[in-house]
Amino acid sequence: MARFTRETIRKARALATHLDVRIDAGLVEGPAMDTVDEEFVSFVGRIENNAMPDVLARPYLSRAPGRPTKEGAKFAVDLRDYYRAESWTRSYRMVLVVDLSDAKTGLRELFPRHFFPVTNWSARTRSAWELLERYRNRGSLAGVNPGVSLNNHTHKAR
Numbered sequence: 694m695a696r697f698t699r700e701t702i703r704k705a706r707a708l709a710t711h712l713d714v715r716i717d718a719g720l721v722e723g724p725a726m727d728t729v730d731e732e733f734v735s736f737v738g739r740i741e742n743n744a745m746p747d748v749l750a751r752p753y754l755s756r757a758p759g760r761p762t763k764e765g766a767k768f769a770v771d772l773r774d775y776y777r778a779e780s781w782t783r784s785y786r787m788v789l790v791v792d793l794s795d796a797k798t799g800l801r802e803l804f805p806r807h808f809f810p811v812t813n814w815s816a817r818t819r820s821a822w823e824l825l826e827r828y829r830n831r832g833s834l835a836g837v838n839p840g841v842s843l844n845n846h847t848h849k850a851r
Contacts (some may be wrong), residue, residue: 694724694725694728695724695728698725698728698729698732699728699732702714702729702732702734712734713734713735713736713737713827714729714734714735714736714737715736715737715738715827715828715830716729716736716737716738717738718738718739718740718741720738721738721739721740721741721811722780722781723778723780723781723782723783724782726738726781726785726811726813727781727782727783729813730783730785730813735812735813735814735818736812736813737810737811737812737814737824737827737828738810738811738812738828739808739809739810739811739828740778740787740808740809740810740811742807742808742809745778746772746776746787746789746809749772749773749787749789750772750789750791750807750809753768753770753789753791753807754791754804754805754807767791767792767793767794768790768791768822769788769789769790769791769820769821769822769824769825770788770789770791770821771786771787771788771789771816771821772787772788772789772809773786773787774786774816776811785811785812785813786811786812786813786814786815786816787809787810787811788809788810788811788812788821788824788825789807789809789821790807790808790809790810790821790825791805791806791807792805792806792807793805810824810825810828812824
């Protein structure tokens with residue numbers, strides 16, 4: 694995996710004016726993140742919910758009855774500047790993304806949806822919300838070259 698990642702980054706650098714990596718949830722593992730980080734490329738990936746991040750997130754997932762959250766219905770906050778899972782060789786920044794409302798009804802859910810992006814971007818470089826927006830782009834080049842997207846295989850622009 695490391696050799697493939699390094700070779701991909703090397704080839705992408707020759708084509709790109711800016712390069713960063715979005716890592717799919719199934720590949721957010723220490724060696725994959727370390728390889729990208731060692732190549733001095735920024736990344737963002739989503740880790741699966743598990744006990745330790747859920748404990749850190751608990752204060753943001755509940756509220757007193759009748760009291761709206763000060764952050765609003767959808768928010769992103771930095772949980773840790775240096776989070777390190779047991780299987781990782783180094784620490785990375787962890788963000789909590791919370792969506793309190795149901796997408797169909799707009800009503801607040803009893804158990805809010807949440808997930809944890811991890812990154813090597815500093816909070817000074819990208820805020821928690823900017824990191825979420827970058828994660829949600831999923832390889833789309835729409836802002837750079839309209840009609841081009843890497844995730845739905847639309848390649849109209851030439």
